[in-house]
């Protein structure tokens with residue numbers, strides 16, 4: 001399997017060649033040259049598989065160059081997807097399912113993706129990345145300095161996956177004072193020497209822009225061995241494809257059935273994985289993109305105009321992990337939408353990267369969006385509070401603010417006879433203040449997490465690429 005850049009000006013690479021890095025050298029994002037296809041017989045054989053077997057079946061089609069191939073990959077997957085790693089299943093659910101489904105009512109389910117160590121769906125891919133990185137670095141005898149950006153959950157998932165790992169340092173940029181108390185405490189209370197948290201005066205997009213600027217400085221990147229853990233890294237998206245298959249098989253009896261997925265969206269990585277699952281042959285009816293007040297993606301799927309907002313117009317909301325206005329992975333979808341015409345992507349992203357907007361009605365591209373099953377909607381604070389309340393009253397289930405955004409839009413996009421799975425992207429414990437506002441009570445502590453009073457380790461810095469590079473140089 002070779003991977004090509006959405007901008008078409010980088011050589012095709014193998015999985016292990018792109019594993020540790022982020023952007024392709026031409027500034028684009030990697031995608032498989034062709035999506036592997038699962039036949040009906042293969043889908044039948046996958047039905048009922050354990051998560052680990054499913055992950056191996058899917059990922060071995062995308063990863064074909066781990067030296068000594070299958071056995072090593074199998075061991076890495078088996079080490080990753082264990083019940084004791086994804087241990088925070090609800091009472092009555094089986095942690096061994098890794099991503100259990102919870103039926104709310106007929107044809108309406110939660111797909112529980114947040115039972116891992118940091119209580120958000122990021123653990124699903126990040127735990128695998130941690131093990132893949134460790135394996136690759138040992139093979140190559142190399143070290144890595146990860147530069148990442150977080151709006152709340154990628155940071156903690158990455159730091160918990162990488163803490164204490166030999167030869168790995170993590171530099172994590174987060175928007176200063178814009179994450180929940182729990183999310184902030186999760187990262188700044190880590191005492192590990194290989195973890196550096198940098199709170200940037202700005203929004204998540206400023207942090208992500210810095211990561212991309214560093215990634216595009218090829219000399220700096222090579223000299224300082226900079227690696228990526230955000231969803232610009234293909235391995236993150238690849239790992240997320242698996243749970244769409246798991247969710248599909250959990251709620252269907254045969255492959256003639258289709259299901260829809262509602263995905264709380266920000267950087268478009270999660271729903272992009274759903275798109276790829278669909279391209280690989282999973283019978284998906286709709287991919288429902290749900291945003292909060294930062295509704296750039298909803299605007300696109302309704303109008304065909306992609307108009308990323310600047311920092312001043314990116315709102316701080318009660319679903320802060322989705323406070324994103326420039327969705328990295330949207331470029332991956334647009335590459336497919338325009339028939340993998342890289343010159344077109346370069347032209348479009350030339351405008352986007354310069355702070356402009358693009359209209360995909362021109363050229364007739366937007367009319368093709370329906371062929372990919374995408375629909376969208378947005379939610380706001382009042383909608384989120386209402387959804388959390390109603391879900392608690394009606395089903396006795398407490399959901400977090402991001403999942404509430406997803407459920408709100410899912411209910412608008414539901415069609416009779418088609419099961420709708422809402423991706424549960426974080427646990428409510430991470431957003432206690434919002435849950436108290438909605439329900440008048442704290443979320444049940446179904447986890448062992450206690451935010452103690454450990455010393456806080458973080459730097460506050462301006463959104464200044466040169467200053468961040470200097471910080472990295474001084475600490476690698």
Ligand SMILES: Cc1ncc(COP(=O)(O)O)c(C=O)c1O
Pocket residue numbers: 120121152153154231264265266267268269270271321322402403425426
């Ligand atoms: C809890 C939560 N929900 C939803 C999202 C949005 O996911 P994506 O950025 O993959 O669209 C994020 C962050 O990425 C998140 O942390």
Ligand SMILES: N[C@@H](CCOP(=O)(O)O)C(=O)O
Pocket residue numbers: 149150151152153154155229230231232266267269321322328
């Ligand atoms: N919502 C994320 C932001 C980064 O997204 P990623 O999928 O590109 O890592 C977060 O919570 O940090």
